[in-house]
Amino acid sequence: MTVTMATLKGSEAKISDESLEEFRMSIRGDVLTSHDADYATVRPPYNAMHPGKPALVVRPTGTADVVAAVNFARENGLLLAVRGGGHSIAGLSSVDGGLLLDLARMNGVDVDVEARTVRVQGGALVGDMDHETQAFGLAAPSGIVSDTGIAGLTLGGGEGWLRRKHGMSVDNLLSAQVVGADGQVRTASADSNSDLFWAIRGGGGNFGVVTSFTFQCHPVGPTVAFAGVFHPVADAENVYRQFRDWAKTAPDEISAMIGCTTLPASEHMPPEIHDTPFIVTGAVYSGDPEEGMKIIQPLRDIGTPLVDISGPMPFAGVQGAFDEFFERGTLRSYWKSTYVEELTDPILEIIVDKARTRPSKRTFVIAFLMGGAINRVGEEDTAYSERSANWMVSIDGNWQDASDDDKVISWVRGAWGEVHEHGTGSLYLNFTGVADEANTVGVESAFDKVNLQRLEEIKAHYDPDNFFRLNNNIPPAS
Ligand SMILES: Cc1cc2nc3c(=O)[nH]c(=O)nc-3n(C[C@H](O)[C@H](O)[C@H](O)COP(=O)(O)OP(=O)(O)OC[C@H]3O[C@@H](n4cnc5c(N)ncnc54)[C@H](O)[C@@H]3O)c2cc1C
Missing domain, CATH: 3.40.462.20 (Vanillyl-alcohol Oxidase; Chain A, domain 3)
Structure with a gap:
């Protein structure tokens, strides 16, 4: 059955059965329309004011699936929402009629005990990370509710019970793996794509889909x-x-x-x-x-x-x-x-x-x-x-x-x-909530002028068409 979907241009796209089937074949995770029974098993977002009704939900199992989903959305001009933990206060965890890329199945967490670092997949929750790190008497700074997603929280800053001793989540981020609007996978760190690394430490989901984060941990508790x-x-x-x-x-x-x-x-x-x-x-x-x-x-x-x-x-x-x-x-x-x-x-x-x-x-x-x-x-x-x-x-x-x-x-x-x-x-x-505001609300105030200008330039470099726009949106510099 053809699926009618919302596009970046505000129009509708018809996705044929064949094209959907071909897409399904390229993915190990789930590709769900509202006709699939598993559509009802998608982890709901937190904010009941913004449930969303995506036409298509993709639940990737790994980075390869994320690349396939980003390419499929871009090639068909589809409106894309990226859901990490689904706790967006602004209601940016979902989309009406578009493609929801829900990373819930990518919730792996791996602690390197000797290096005191933790690698966290893009759909993991605060509780997933704490469970693994606390087993070794370690913690990476995050939030104060364990059901919040590490991804959205970190990309926006991330403040919790360790913030004054160890800083914000972004201050403890060592590197991230990012799937860009062009479908390319990049490592963002101090040594690799350092402009992207700078931007994702506070600039939100504007620059790509983060499939994993690596954080510095600290001895905490238990x-x-x-x-x-x-x-x-x-x-x-x-x-x-x-x-x-x-x-x-x-x-x-x-x-x-x-x-x-x-x-x-x-x-x-x-x-x-x-x-x-x-x-x-x-x-x-x-x-x-x-x-x-x-x-x-x-x-x-x-x-x-x-x-x-x-x-x-x-x-x-x-x-x-x-x-x-x-x-x-x-x-x-x-x-x-x-x-x-x-x-x-x-x-x-x-x-x-x-x-x-x-x-x-x-x-x-x-x-x-x-x-x-x-x-x-x-x-x-x-x-x-x-x-x-x-x-x-x-x-x-x-x-x-x-x-x-x-x-x-x-x-x-x-x-x-x-x-x-x-x-x-x-x-x-x-x-920052969104009711009848545009999702650019607060962006100008959140960053100092120099940082905002730099963010707009980096956005123009990595996502000139504003493909990743369902977020606290930073429009690309013109
Ligand atoms: C009950 C509650 C408690 C909270 N407590 C805290 C707190 O203690 N400290 C704090 O700092 N914040 C807190 N927050 C706010 C929270 O950090 C933000 O709402 C954050 O956006 C949630 O991230 P998420 O991944 O769960 O949300 P999502 O809705 O999944 O994502 C929010 C946005 O982040 C982007 N995004 C998500 N995942 C990815 C990804 N993998 N790659 C690229 N972009 C992505 C997308 O743009 C998306 O629109 C809390 C929110 C709630 C509802």
Whole structure:
């Protein structure tokens, strides 16, 4: 049966049975249309606001399949979406009517214990990587929810519980294998295609399909000191201020955040916070757990918590602690973030106000302590360029009912605007939602001018036709 597909030009292409069959023969993985039973087994994306309905799904088993899929899409002028873990906040994990290249089957992870490096395939999740590295007491910096894809997270920067000690994911990337728009396979590293290597460290999925990443690992855990202290929202001013003041002198081993939300009842969370709005202070100490527990003690002494779950914890457990609250395809999400030099009193006032007036239970208002190793990298050393701010504030709208879309999205925009006025002007593309905006939203602010211009030039070199366009899109320089 002929398949009708969306093209790069905005028109439709008819893919004949013969051409599909020929394509199928060249692939070891799956080639699925909506008529195939396995189409329903495709791992759904996280953001329920952007499920997408691809006309064709390709699930490669290796780089050769990725090359075949890229060539097939390019030769037929098809609109292509690339899915690593499917956690795109912007909803760029899918496509309507186009070809979805879903790397879910490419989730292999291989640790070189002696070299302390890890090679991760392009469809692996944070949890896949942690499972293998932690078996050897190692970790590579990634995110804080284990179901997030390593690929999208890394290509956008990648911040998690090790960021202040060991930097962003991009700061630990040693090399990557990239399938370009021309179907060529390139190694991107300091010594090979160094311009491409620079660009993929923050420039997103604009430059090709990354089939594997190799990261530097560090000794971490397996037990780390963890702070998780939950407070009533009524005590917000006091908790935010004391947290901010403690964070000022925290060593690099500490990566920390403060946030507010409401979570449903769960057997994994203490009853004191079931369906109860709270402020949580969270921290991980990447070093000796006993020393770490002393460093986080002042956080545990703030106010009168609802409950305190701090203690030495397996690092893998910390990474998975909040997974159940981000089940794929259940929440609608629209997030916006902004970097601020310091959490000044005026900014704290705004944050406390927003903590109290969230438009939906599951909306988060979070401040991440940045700095440390992140800010010891030069702003032009990687495409990811925010290297001076000490904080990132993220306003994460999450809700379930489509009839609340307008209400939550406009609240997030308003709250973000108030904080952004006090910010450095830059933002984090990995935490940037798309509703009625174009998918270039935020790109100009995310990079400093020099980096953006360089990204546009590298895009023009590797992808002059903007074949890879379903991403935080950087148009090629003309
Ligand atoms: C619940 C949740 C928690 C999160 N926590 C964190 C966090 O702790 N830290 C953090 O930094 N971010 C976090 N994020 C944001 C996350 O990093 C981004 O949304 C990221 O894009 C997700 O990557 P992915 O591979 O899962 O997503 P996908 O939707 O699969 O991909 C997103 C985009 O990345 C590109 N892409 C994906 N795979 C490839 C590939 N192999 N080759 C080329 N391009 C590719 C594509 O352009 C795609 O549109 C979180 C997101 C969610 C939903």
